Amino acid sequence: MRLTKPTLFTNLPVTCEGRDLPGDLFAQLMREDPSTIKGAETLMLGEMLTLPQNFGNIFLGETFSSYISVHNDSNQVVKDILVKADLQTSSQRLNLSASNTAVAELKPECCIDDVIHHEVKEIGTHILVCAVSYTSQFGEKLYFRKFFKFQVLKPLDVKTKFYNAETDEVFLEAQIQNITTSPMFMEKVSLEPSMMYNVTELNSVTSRDQGESTFGKMSYLQPMDTRQYLYCLKPKMEYAEKAGVIKGVTVIGKLDIVWKTNLGERGRLQTSQLQRMAPGYGDIRLSLEVIPDTVNLEEPFDIVCKITNCSERTMDLVMEMCNMRSIHWCGISGRQLGKLTPGASLLLPLTVFSSEQGLQSISGLRLTDTFLKRTYEYDDVAQVCVVCPFMSNEC
């Protein structure tokens, strides 16, 4: 018999008032009922435990627990009983029974009991094979097997999306959907990063000392509901240098999900290594190292650009700044930046201001490689929010 956790017995309260015809009868019946809560008989959820009535569903990551009982139905004593329990899946056969020694004898009406546990790691058909071998009273060696078949289903649907920030950070959005038939409490959803990255999880808000989940009171996931979890990945220092020249597929890390259902029934899953396609940067990559979020209207602010040579040849660069409609650069345009070897990068501080309010896009940077006489244009490299610092209506 499969040992899922027991369930709590629920009552159906039927009450009346003293002045009604049945008088105290209904109240008395509820008080005498052993499964009601004494003092609060109208509370539906009692404390009586009821054993599982059917096999139910089992999902990948959960633990399959089962009671195995061999009962002597006959009126003879049997000897040398050996009970073996195996779990057969499509790919392997596992031994589950704790003991491998035979029981000396089993009297009539007695039984041999065992409780087995197994964390289910595969989806699909599983067969519990129980094999019993014994010797009868007359010395006959007998053997029989019983098969119990069950399906393991998929509990969660996980989708991931990557967002590349203007800095070297990568944001991972994981969408997790509960595709079982009962509510799930998500105990832990964490991202284990690969060697290259450090991860910050963005799913709790710390106010004073307490950390509260971004999901607030909805601590559980109803069937078919989806939740999004957000993580921020930063490349580690030693890899950050090379981050500009990372091309192709990189391994980000894997998600570790632990959940609980009725009375603490636990499940755990890990995704495979999540991969991300690094965006192509062309020959030269221009990224922003330092840029403020919000600036004042018509007030110059400082930014720091990082120019990385992503090509295979040395470059000799000249930086030109062009004023756009709302973006105005301060400083000297047409400066020589010097030679840049392949893979190397340099930091360039610049000053700029905006003449329009709102979300403005930094544009107008031009880099020219004097060796090949090729110009690279950089527009919309970052956004900044421009606000009016004055409170009066004249602004």
Place this chain on the structure above:
Amino acid sequence: MTHNKASRCGVPLTCCNSSPLQSSKNWRAAVDLTGRLLTAHGQGYGKAGQPTSHTTDSLQLWFVRLSLLTKLNLFQNAELECEPFGNLDQPDLYYEYYPTVYPGRRGSMVPFSMRLLHAELPQYLGKPQEALDRLYNLKTICLAILENLEKGLAEDGSMITLAQENRQASLTLWRSRLSRVMYSMANCLLLMKDYVLAVETYHSIIQYEPQQRVQLLSGIGRIFLQIGDVKTAERYFQDVEKAYQMKGSNLSHATCVLMNRAFVYLSQNNYTDAHATFLEVLKIDPKNPVANNNAAVCLLYLGRLKESLGQLEGLVQQDPALYLHESVLFNLTTMYELESSRSTQKKQALLDAVACREGDSFNTQCLKLV
């Protein structure tokens, strides 16, 4: 008991109340009796659609009939019989409709318990939202009446001054009605698996029924255990323990604290400590049926089937009045089926035991004989 008496107003049907039919749980027979009494009133089988003459007694009979049908889980029958009453606010259900029978009386003749039953019924027929709507309506009425009473007016808002004792009695009555409605709402939300709202509703009952704080907090803890949120459940159980430590020793409170602890052990797969904790409850309260049942259940999870069966069978034999209960019998028959493929004999024996004692309302499905 004669049906002549029943048709006269003002004479309570004590005959029906003291009938042995109800107290021995022969509810089917009791339902039939209500049918006959209602027919004597000029209502009953085949009389729907004819001009009615309700009295407070006939409505009480209807209420008893409907509540017994509910107890028998015959929800569709109950709904069908409720239909002619509409939303219980038709003119012929008010005293003013019968000025010769009830001179000078005002208001609804429908018992509050009947309104509550009528509101709860849809949830058992797969229409929980309708039940919630009706219950919210009842709650609004209770709150409005309480507001009127607290302002010094009569229940319906009129400027009739009530005597002090009458006002106090009315306040107590309507407060208890309000918390009863809120219990129904919370139970309905729980049935709908809307755990967040159910927990909030149970929580808000505490201010109206402070003496039930321990039971309510423990119940909320159990809801969180059902969801799988063991940490939050533990927080609620800690609140219960704190209140227990402050108030001093109280038997039922101590039992509650131990039960909660046992459930937490269960949720942590620690069946050994759960079993031990249920045994501790039995040290304080040896006849506690829940602890006895739950201890036996833990034994099964520890691989001790024979012991578990022995315990439960012993309990049923010693105290059949208490232990021939649906939940215990479910457990017993489940274990019989696990033990041997020849379980039918033992289940039959249980059926015999039940037949001797229980009335015609016993739900024999729990014996799993089919």
